Amino acid sequence: KPYLSNDKACLIDERSGDHLTIAEGIARLRTGLRTPKHCIRLVGLSGNGKTRLVQALFEEGLGEDPLDTSLAVYTDYSEETDPTARDMARELIAQRQRAILIVDNCNPATHSELARLCSVETSTISLITVEYDVREDEPEQTDVFRLQSASPEIITEWIKQSFPDISQVDREKLAEFSDGNFRVARALADTLGK
Numbered sequence: 001k002p003y004l005s006n007d008k009a010c011l012i013d014e015r016s017g018d019h020l021t022i023a024e025g026i027a028r029l030r031t032g033l034r035t036p037k038h039c040i041r042l043v044g045l046s047g048n049g050k051t052r053l054v055q056a057l058f059e060e061g062l063g064e065d066p067l068d069t070s071l072a073v074y075t076d077y078s079e080e081t082d083p084t085a086r087d088m089a090r091e092l093i094a095q096r097q098r099a100i101l102i103v104d105n106c107n108p109a110t111h112s113e114l115a116r117l118c119s120v121e122t123s124t125i126s127l128i129t130v131e132y133d134v135r136e137d138e139p140e141q142t143d144v145f146r147l148q149s150a151s152p153e154i155i156t157e158w159i160k161q162s163f164p165d166i167s168q169v170d171r172e173k174l175a176e177f178s179d180g181n182f183r184v185a186r187a188l189a190d191t192l193g194k
Contacts (some may be wrong), residue, residue, distance in 0.1 A: 003056040004158055008151045019107050026063050032143055033067055033126045039115040040134035041127040041139060044147035047183030051104055052131045071100045078105040086110060089117045092125050103129045115141050149180025161188045
């Protein structure tokens with residue numbers, strides 16, 4: 001389904017303090033990830049849509065010049081993978097292969113190690129890690145972006161797309177109760193049925 005956004009600022013660039021709309025944030029994230037050795041950390045509360053935002057960086061129809069999907073190497077760090085994200089980064093660097101390494105549910109220690117690997121002189125990879133993270137730390141060699149809760153209008157529209165049998169009144173009430181959290185909105189909408 002298409003990525004939903006509006007003109008309300010909901011992405012914060014932690015380095016500059018800029019409050020960005022999703023369109024502005026997507027443009028800034030894409031610019032960073034096009035540069036080898038560039039590291040980005042996307043943080044925010046669980047259920048706010050961080051993973052979906054990363055996916056949108058590679059999609060047509062959202063701003064200009066989406067990232068090349070053939071460069072994406074994705075893993076979910078909450079699951080055991082072979083090779084590990086660290087080993088994959090080392091292998092990509094050794095082969096001097098251009099890639100955008102995406103590590104979901106990436107803890108701060110792993111992010112720091114991956115950022116160190118990505119910044120070596122021979123690296124041709126860029127990195128974006130995603131985690132539920134509410135701390136104010138800013139890892140070295142990393143741009144940090146914080147995704148805020150979605151607006152009630154976006155949640156209402158998402159419920160409309162995902163649960164077409166739910167009435168407008170109920171969609172608005174679910175959006176209000178979810179407080180901008182897609183995961184909570186889904187859980188509430190699942191209880192309604194038709």
